[in-house]
Amino acid sequence: MGKYEAVFQKSIEDPEGFWAEAAEGIDWYTKWDTVLDRSNPPRYRWFRGGELNTCYNAVDRHVENGRGDQAAIIYDSPVTDTVAEISYRELQQQVAVFAGALRNQGVQKGDTVIIYMPMIPEALVSMLACARLGAVHSVVFGGFAANELAIRIDHAQPKAIVIASGAIEGKKTLAYKPLVDSAIEQSSHKPEKCIVLQRDFVPAELTEERDISWQEAVAGAEPVDCVPVQATDPLYILYTSGTTGMPKGVMRDNGGHAVALNWTMKNIYNVEPGDVYWAASDVGWVVGHSYIVYGPLLYGCTTIVYEGKPIGTPDAGAFWRVINQHRVKVMFTAPTAFRAIRKEDPEGVLLKQNDLSCFQSLFLAGERLDPDTYHWARKMLNVPVIDHWWQTETAWAIVGNPMGIEQFPVKPGSPTKPMPGYDVRILDDEGNELGPNQEGNIVVKLPLPPGTLATLWRNEERFISSYMSAFPGYYETSDGGYIDEDGYVFVMGRIDDVINIAGHRLSTGAMEEVVATHPHVAECAVFGTDDQLKGQKPLGLVVLKAGVECDEEDLKVELVQMVRSQIGAIACYRETAVVSRLPKTRSGKILRGTMRSIATGKEYRMPSTIDDPTILEEITEDLKKMGYPELS
């Protein structure tokens, strides 16, 4: 039996034994009573009775164990022309003081705090300070518009909001404060305090009584110590796109999360404490939570906070410069970033100007890694290029190539094999298990391993209905795919209305809700089509209200503006077709999947429930006029 097989089998046959051993990598104030509480399925709880503090494990213990002078964070910001290091000792000091500042503003154990910041060290300091106090953070990606922030404020009900006054996004300077003010105005819940980190290139005007500058808040604060919390207490809420405009608040606990992420650093990424690990993502996404902040810090690595883009800051050599300058051992990013670099520097001229001898492997996730991009990255870098598949819900890889256990030959197009703890199966829509190479619903047999979502914040019902109901006894991933005869998993894409644009997870349902509010629109459908650079992009089809006569071009511009201002520019909503009607089933359900197949040039079966088949010919013609399916 190979090493992976032995490890994997143990994790499935004896999850309690397997994860109790992994839990030795974490410092506990009190050991757990039960490794896995199975008393209330499908809500399994890991390490019940255990007490720990995630911030202590990610920061303080490294100082106590002799890593105080090692860099915890390297801040590399080409957009502000800054490179700075923060040692573990300095990080401990900064986090303890900021935790004191939060406490002075009334934040206590169990309170929620929203963080809305770009890629700056203070974003990590804020997250860790919440963890230190036992408060629950909810980081909102800076690319979301005020309306999206307002939705999250209303749902998370934060005691305080921590923001930066602004950001530089590529070449644009963005002021965050007006956006946050507008969000708070829109929301019914009003946070008591807003702590504003003033950045000198975009100073913010403070609102009296509610706002305090970071600088002032910290000046009057005493450092505070770590507060013990239960393993099952929430560490954070991370909102992610579902199929409607109301995002899902994925709730992560403290104990299982710390154990699992700490374990992945060696077993999946094959790094050692002290190594430099770089996830070029954003703290607003799960990759940022797990692999910019918690994973590398729990394990005593140096993490890089990169405030820049793969191209344009200043050029397509930015990633190679960072790897070389900071001696990065392992990097993690989204395939889109590599497609963007390849487009600008196909021969890797900028890459060859850098010494990448320190570089051990590249990990990619967030969207399907197309074989072309895989081959290009492999050839350019000449190190293993590892695709791995995961979701906000899981916090770490469901399927991957576990470099620290056993390295498998890569099959381009597959993220390789199920990771220990994940019993991955393929089921048909009736719940029957499918054999090798048969495509169906990818599910994971319960219990899920530690670190995966504990529930949806304040919405247990949605947790059950979204993930646990379709196939009782299994977690429904909402991705479709198959497992081949060698046990390699192939992930073919989402089977719901979630799309991936440049590795960002967005909901076409949410865009549809915005488009539908235009006064001229009677009904609409938004679905994902292919995009050569960003993987997918949204396309909207709208039917006008009877009697409406309007300039279609003006309407399209207005719809783009509406989606940008209510969801954000990252939705990349740019294209709309005005059609006379939409294809529907006899019961009135819009056939989005069929339209998606037409727009992407995939074969489709005529749905037996379709109301009027001739409409598909009309839609095909309309889309053809717009250039769909696009020729690659």
Ligand code: COA
């Ligand atoms: N704050 C505010 N706005 C943001 C933003 C942020 N953090 N991130 C993106 N946006 C805006 C962009 O400015 C752009 O606005 P525009 O339409 O006014 O130009 C829009 O959202 C779309 O952004 P993006 O999809 O990033 O496109 P781009 O053309 O600016 O950049 C890439 C293209 C490929 C360079 C970029 O998408 C990229 O770096 N992708 C990798 C993504 C990644 O790392 N994902 C993490 C998952 S692991």
Ligand code: AMP
């Ligand atoms: P997010 O929750 O933002 O991480 O997005 C999760 C979704 O991204 C998954 O459900 C997949 O559809 C897609 N995804 C992430 N990683 C991969 C991958 N390696 N291969 C294919 N799809 C992926």
